[in-house]
Amino acid sequence: MSHLILQAVDAHYANKKILQQIDLGPLAAGQLHVLLGANAAGKSTLLKRIYGELTGHGEIFWGAQSISKLKKEHPLFPRYVPQDTQMNSSMTVFEAILIPLKQSGAWQVSDADMRSIDQLMQQLAIAHLAARKIQHLSGGQRQLVAIAQALICQPKILLLDEPTSALDLHHQFELLRLLKQIAKAQQICILTILHDINLALNFADSLSVLHQGEIYASGTPQQVITPQMLADVYRVRAHLLHSHHQQAVVVVEAAL
Numbered sequence: 001m002s003h004l005i006l007q008a009v010d011a012h013y014a015n016k017k018i019l020q021q022i023d024l025g026p027l028a029a030g031q032l033h034v035l036l037g038a039n040a041a042g043k044s045t046l047l048k049r050i051y052g053e054l055t056g057h058g059e060i061f062w063g064a065q066s067i068s069k070l071k072k073e074h075p076l077f078p079r080y081v082p083q084d085t086q087m088n089s090s091m092t093v094f095e096a097i098l099i100p101l102k103q104s105g106a107w108q109v110s111d112a113d114m115r116s117i118d119q120l121m122q123q124l125a126i127a128h129l130a131a132r133k134i135q136h137l138s139g140g141q142r143q144l145v146a147i148a149q150a151l152i153c154q155p156k157i158l159l160l161d162e163p164t165s166a167l168d169l170h171h172q173f174e175l176l177r178l179l180k181q182i183a184k185a186q187q188i189c190i191l192t193i194l195h196d197i198n199l200a201l202n203f204a205d206s207l208s209v210l211h212q213g214e215i216y217a218s219g220t221p222q223q224v225i226t227p228q229m230l231a232d233v234y235r236v237r238a239h240l241l242h243s244h245h246q247q248a249v250v251v252v253e254a255a256l
């Protein structure tokens, strides 16, 4: 069985407890799972806990296998793309994507490696940047390269912290469409933090809302994104509109 499950997971910084008894999942492979929540709810902390940057009580499973204490080289070790990728290097985009691909294996670059990198750069619409130095990229371009660095390793579990935060509207939609497509094609379990409720409504296969260090609700976007949740968690008065394509849109009327 290919899915991610968290059982009674907690996390803290020094003596300050941030996450309490988090039960999450099963989050199936092949799907895009979205984590929502207000500022400081503990979303990044939860991804860091799954990734192993933080430790604590509770268990994290992939199917029946515990992945809490895996080494970085293990194929089930999650790939994590932080919110601020802090990439400022004189490497080219091509080299930056090649390095994680060759981290576990021979240094020789095969034709297959070249093809995989080319294909991924095409998919992410960054092929024209292949020879450009990372330090000469815009914030949004760096964000796409960081995602390419994670995807090239073909992880089973991919954790993304606000991957659309530096992207314009077109690139936000294109990236989420592509992530959904790649998740399905490569049977990856993608868990991503989003701040844009309407992107979450459009693209999430499943959604969880973190509120003050606890799971407030989990389910389909339609089950979870309600005026009550938006009031309780985001402290806004809002309603949902349905377009003639049956696409739902959240309209915020006022801060509460």
Ligand SMILES: Nc1ncnc2c1ncn2[C@@H]1O[C@H](COP(=O)(O)OP(=O)(O)OP(=O)(O)O)[C@@H](O)[C@H]1O
Pocket: 013, 016, 018, 037, 038, 039, 040, 041, 042, 043, 044, 045, 046
């Ligand atoms: N390294 C740290 N040391 C101490 N406290 C921290 C640390 N990192 C985060 N925190 C605290 O943990 C809480 C949760 O932070 P976290 O970054 O997980 O929130 P978040 O939901 O991702 O927020 P945002 O939407 O603003 O990015 C916050 O109160 C934050 O101040």
